[in-house]
Amino acid sequence: VVSSARASSGASLLSIGQVLQRLAGEFPDLSPSKLRFLEDRDLVKPSRTPAGYRTYSSQDVERLRFILGLQRDHYLPLRVIKEYLDELDRGGQPSLPGVARVVQPAAVGRRDALTRNELLEAAGCSEQLLSDAISHGLIPAGALFAPDHQVVLETLNEAERFGVTPRHLRGIRLQVEREMELVSRAAGAMGSTQKSSQAEASRELSGIIMQLRHVLIRQALDTLES
């Protein structure tokens, strides 16, 4: 039945394990129990095979990506995310605290395709800020944008409250580029030929460097205060 559903719909229906695989790259600590938990809290509603196996449609997966992204990037509790999604499903135009505006209702299903105007609307920022961000390399130029770019814009928006503009922050992009060179070179030199374990090594090393930077920044902030 599952495979016939697959064939007839044309859309891929994924099992819980397959969903996990799909999202493992973006969300490494996703677990089956977390996915079941999200269903229990009514944040996603996968359908079921006659035997009771969960089957996730590609929209379900997008919805998950969306939810997990809000959790990770905006530190939002699930209750708030649920209320937002419920309002969306009811056809409303909800807003989220501190997140400016989230990906437009119409765009929820096609998350890789935010137009320039949708992006501006969603991030709640000015034309100027976006073009500054682009010209300083913090967001790639183009006709379509990803939700990640919205997050970038939102942080830039917040930074502006302190008088800090994309121009001040263009160095960050260069830092990241150099760090990626270092990280990928190191991961490559680890000698593992498997692509997945190279990716894992890159992430781990990158995390270590993050922690180093974190400690140094904290120290610096402490001495700044005294």
Add this chain to the structure above:
Amino acid sequence: VVSSARASSGASLLSIGQVLQRLAGEFPDLSPSKLRFLEDRDLVKPSRTPAGYRTYSSQDVERLRFILGLQRDHYLPLRVIKEYLDELDRGGQPSLPGVARVVQPAAVGRRDALTRNELLEAAGCSEQLLSDAISHGLIPAGALFAPDHQVVLETLNEAERFGVTPRHLRGIRLQVEREMELVSRAAGAMGSTQKSSQAEASRELSGIIMQLRHVLIRQALDTLES
């Protein structure tokens, strides 16, 4: 009674609120309920006034600083931290998973005074790594070191597993310095004369920049994989 205790001991005994104030700089999201919770879990044992008010000695405060630091910098669950401290109190020489070795038993009460050898022991790293770290500006030269420097050394130790040395990472320090200049200038320009709110602004802006960098790094890692 409290004040007489203060006078007779010479050591300052702090109320729960005063402890909060003291640690607010290093641990901004510390709360009274968290302090009570830590006592409930037997991680700290403040004494009491006859009326039942908690009084924290300076050793208690150091112990708290130690616990909160392990939580924050090493992501250790309290149960593990408790077992470690219990073993210490019993006179043992416990170890912590992934943390190399923690500040030496004898040094628990005098946390700002790690000697060079204590630091090496605690971080579980080589002479060479420490001198490299110092010569590349990641740790200040001197006869005594702080626990923060141990954390730095431990991350450097982990980075070495990937063939990444202090020399590769000296750029991080320069990045942090430039970021501090930016941050303090911006916070200063905010016009608030209160030192505390300037510090708060610095921390907030610094957090925003962190998030920006985080998103950019994540993006970069994702594209690295594909």
Add this chain to the structure above:
DNA sequence: TTGCTCCTCACGTCACGTGAGGTGGC
């Protein structure tokens, strides 16, 4: 007397993890 800080105790909450006992599909 008025605030303010502090107290206990019970209960709630948030985000899952675990494990028993069982079924489905190749």
Add this chain to the structure above:
DNA sequence: TTGCTCCTCACGTCACGTGAGGTGGC
């Protein structure tokens, strides 16, 4: 038949937060 994936349901857990009802100290 053997694995493997998946299922439910109950319970556990971790790290606190909340709120009622009350006391202590200047």
